[in-house]
Amino acid sequence: MKGSDVKEAMEQVHISSKMQEEIIMNIQERMENKNKKTRNWKRMTTAAAAVILTAGVISIPVQAVVNHFVQERMESIPEEEVQDMGDMIQEQETTADGFSREYSESEKERSKELWQSYENGTFPEENIKQVDNEEAVTEGTLCYVKAAGVFYLPDREMTDEEILQIIDLQHKMNYALSQTAVTEEEREAYRAEAARLEKIVQDHNGINGEEAVEAARKQLASDLGAKAEELELMTDCFGSGADLMDISGEEELESKAGVGYDVGFGNTKTHYTYGYIIDAVDGSILSTWEYVPESLDN
Amino acid sequence: MDVGNDIREAVIKYSDMLYKICIVILCNEQDVQDAIQDTFCRYLEKKPEFRDEEHEKAWLIRVATNISRDMIRFRVRNPKVSIDEVENILVAPEHKETLKELFELPVKQKLVIYLHYVEGFRIKEIADILGTTEGAVKMRLRRGKKQMQSAWKEAYNG
Numbered sequence: 001m002k003g004s005d006v007k008e009a010m011e012q013v014h015i016s017s018k019m020q021e022e023i024i025m026n027i028q029e030r031m032e033n034k035n036k037k038t039r040n041w042k043r044m045t046t047a048a049a050a051v052i053l054t055a056g057v058i059s060i061p062v063q064a065v066v067n068h069f070v071q072e073r074m075e076s077i078p079e080e081e082v083q084d085m086g087d088m089i090q091e092q093e094t095t096a097d098g099f100s101r102e103y104s105e106s107e108k109e110r111s112k113e114l115w116q117s118y119e120n121g122t123f124p125e126e127n128i129k130q131v132d133n134e135e136a137v138t139e140g141t142l143c144y145v146k147a148a149g150v151f152y153l154p155d156r157e158m159t160d161e162e163i164l165q166i167i168d169l170q171h172k173m174n175y176a177l178s179q180t181a182v183t184e185e186e187r188e189a190y191r192a193e194a195a196r197l198e199k200i201v202q203d204h205n206g207i208n209g210e211e212a213v214e215a216a217r218k219q220l221a222s223d224l225g226a227k228a229e230e231l232e233l234m235t236d237c238f239g240s241g242a243d244l245m246d247i248s249g250e251e252e253l254e255s256k257a258g259v260g261y262d263v264g265f266g267n268t269k270t271h272y273t274y275g276y277i278i279d280a281v282d283g284s285i286l287s288t289w290e291y292v293p294e295s296l297d298n
Numbered sequence: 299m300d301v302g303n304d305i306r307e308a309v310i311k312y313s314d315m316l317y318k319i320c321i322v323i324l325c326n327e328q329d330v331q332d333a334i335q336d337t338f339c340r341y342l343e344k345k346p347e348f349r350d351e352e353h354e355k356a357w358l359i360r361v362a363t364n365i366s367r368d369m370i371r372f373r374v375r376n377p378k379v380s381i382d383e384v385e386n387i388l389v390a391p392e393h394k395e396t397l398k399e400l401f402e403l404p405v406k407q408k409l410v411i412y413l414h415y416v417e418g419f420r421i422k423e424i425a426d427i428l429g430t431t432e433g434a435v436k437m438r439l440r441r442g443k444k445q446m447q448s449a450w451k452e453a454y455n456g
Contacts, residue, residue, distance in 0.1 A: 004415070005393075005396045006396060006400055006411060006412070006415045006416060006446075007415050007416050008393060008396075009393035009394075009396040009397045009400070010318055010322075010397070010400075010412070010416045011416075012390070012393055013317075013318050013321065013397070014314055014317070014318075015313050015314045015316075015317035015334075019313075019317070019327070019331055020309055020310065020313050022331065023309055023313060023331060023334055023335055023338065024305055024306055024309050026335050027305050027309070027335055027338050027339055027342070028302060028305055030335070030339055031305070031339070031342060147347065234431075262431070262433075262434070264431060264433050273431075273432060273433055275433050287437070289433040289434075289436055289437045290433075290436065
């Protein structure tokens with residue numbers, strides 16, 4: 001089987017004109033009766049609530065490393081601001097923020113240090129400037145373009161204050177997303193799922209996220225040798241770099257209790273990534289994954 | 299703004315693509331129709347601003363995919379049917395075998411295979427659309443291909 005077979009086969013599949021007409025009629029009817037609660041509208045509500053749980057395997061960020069300084073700062077954000085930020089993120093087309101240029105080596109170094117300082121309570125004096133779209137960007141001024149989800153960086157070297165402003169917004173957006181992405185009912189389901197996975201790990205005297213990262217680091221050094229030093233642990237804003245996930249449906253992974261950690265390492269310049277699914281019970285390596293960007297895949 | 303024309307234009311332009319994605323995921327025409335309708339309603343309600351056509355397409359795929367996966371998880375659905383019973387799939391026998399193998403794969407695997415090989419998205423773009431990591435996409439692609447290859451071998455080597 002080749003990819004082209006699938007493509008050829010799927011090119012013969014088409015929607016019927018009858019179904020197209022029915023869809024047009026039904027949508028028209030629904031749009032004209034916006035307040036009418038139809039079966040489909042109820043379905044839409046459920047769909048919106050379920051987005052966070054439908055990303056293939058359920059991935060639960062490890063929460064243990066949230067610093068209380070950061071926690072306090074996040075909880076002091078007015079509710080309305082959190083909601084607005086959450087709506088903004090939901091409407092953006094990308095799942096990760098972009099930057100108008102790469103960080104310089106010095107900015108990268110300082111960013112790492114400042115990230116740590118931020119976690120220890122060093123916050124920017126001002127909030128980053130946010131603009132609606134690229135037309136509103138002022139040349140040479142740091143800002144965040146909301147519509148595109150892009151940090152517009154000045155051409156010159158950024159100050160510590162500016163880097164802290166970026167780090168601050170990244171934390172706030174992550175927090176806002178965690179608070180607003182789902183309804184309360186859905187958040188409850190999410191928490192329940194997280195608790196269920198954690199309980200499975202505990203019941204089996206399993207390992208924590210940090211231990212999973214440690215196991216992955218050892219394996220990485222063994223697999224890649226010196227090349228491992230070029231790769232950094234891929235973390236999210238509040239995570240330790242190990243995502244707990246339900247792998248019970250993954251038949252190829254012979255896990256002890258159906259729960260594993262996904263730990264990845266990446267090269268920030270080339271975007272080459274290498275990672276592992278680690279058994280959350282005994283820390284064994286269940287699977288290795290690798291992503292070679294097209295630019296390196298020759 | 300003429301809503302009626304907007305709806306018609308959007309449905310004519312994108313419903314075929316959405317039909318293909320949703321039928322791969324849901325394997326049932328009634329559910330597919332519901333998913334497409336929900337997708338277009340969200341499209342018309344939110345009226346997102348798009349950079350270009352590719353951006354618009356990716357947005358629609360993401361929404362349709364989420365709705366379809368949500369239907370699988372949370373809703374009482376119409377029964378999944380075999381490809382032979384899908385009225386609108388009239389393909390040559392050799393292609394039918396390929397589709398059968400594709401439809402039999404787990405949702406997350408067949409979805410990445412579809413997006414990569416049929417829609418031509420790159421790994422990074424698929425990861426963005428599905429809200430997952432590039433590593434996870436790569437893994438699903440590899441497993442899906444492997445599974446289809448073994449199904450093909452089984453079918454043709456007895």
